[in-house]
Amino acid sequence: MENPVTVKNIEYISNNAVLIKKMRLLKRLNRQQAALLFGFSYNLIEKLENGRGKISTERFRQFQEVYGYSDREVEDLRSGKIEAPTDANCIRKRITTEKRLDKRFCHRQITRECKVLKELRLRVNLDQYSASKKCGLGKNTIGWIENGRVTLTEKKIRKIVEAYGFTMELFNQLIKVNPLRHEMIEQCQSIISKMDENKLRAIMPMLQSMA
Numbered sequence: 001m002e003n004p005v006t007v008k009n010i011e012y013i014s015n016n017a018v019l020i021k022k023m024r025l026l027k028r029l030n031r032q033q034a035a036l037l038f039g040f041s042y043n044l045i046e047k048l049e050n051g052r053g054k055i056s057t058e059r060f061r062q063f064q065e066v067y068g069y070s071d072r073e074v075e076d077l078r079s080g081k082i083e084a085p086t087d088a089n090c091i092r093k094r095i096t097t098e099k100r101l102d103k104r105f106c107h108r109q110i111t112r113e114c115k116v117l118k119e120l121r122l123r124v125n126l127d128q129y130s131a132s133k134k135c136g137l138g139k140n141t142i143g144w145i146e147n148g149r150v151t152l153t154e155k156k157i158r159k160i161v162e163a164y165g166f167t168m169e170l171f172n173q174l175i176k177v178n179p180l181r182h183e184m185i186e187q188c189q190s191i192i193s194k195m196d197e198n199k200l201r202a203i204m205p206m207l208q209s210m211a
Contacts, residue, residue, distance in 0.1 A: 022084035039138030068151025
């Protein structure tokens with residue numbers, strides 16, 4: 001007679017494997033694109049989705065947050081209230097070429113939240129890879145977030161803000177600040193790069209006196 005505890009555990013892992021695949025397909029991502037989000041290999045994504053790797057609670061939560069699903073949405077997926085494909089052909093049926101899929105995936109929506117997160121990262125003098133590691137995310141995730149290519153949830157924002165050592169109160173204050181410091185720097189650099197040599201020589205002493 002089979003051990004009921006063992007059977008239950010196998011069902012749990014299998015269910016999570018199906019769920020992470022459904023979440024990916026609903027976001028219309030292929031495995032290569034998903035691997036970029038997490039900093040995983042394509043083979044690991046495939047292994048986990050096919051139930052050949054352990055999916056811990058922490059790892060499942062990571063998939064949920066990076067794909068941008070709420071707890072309620074996950075439960076609706078689990079119960080079948082949200083219909084989701086389990087076959088990658090669903091991508092091919094609606095999007096006929098890989099080129100179009102990449103274009104849609106790479107479309108950027110840089111919100112104020114993305115810009116404030118970048119501002120906070122720069123305040124603690126971290127590059128994107130180091131910031132991803134500090135936040136416990138895939139090595140490319142902060143870069144994707146700041147470039148508007150990953151869905152941001154309030155929970156994910158809080159996790160990043162607190163990992164940088166700041167509060168949500170400061171984050172909400174900076175949302176209202178326009179432009180942010182790094183935006184002003186970028187704008188100034190853009191203006192200076194277009195100046196001819198004579199204008200640069202004229203403003204250089206003024207800039208040096210203010211430094």
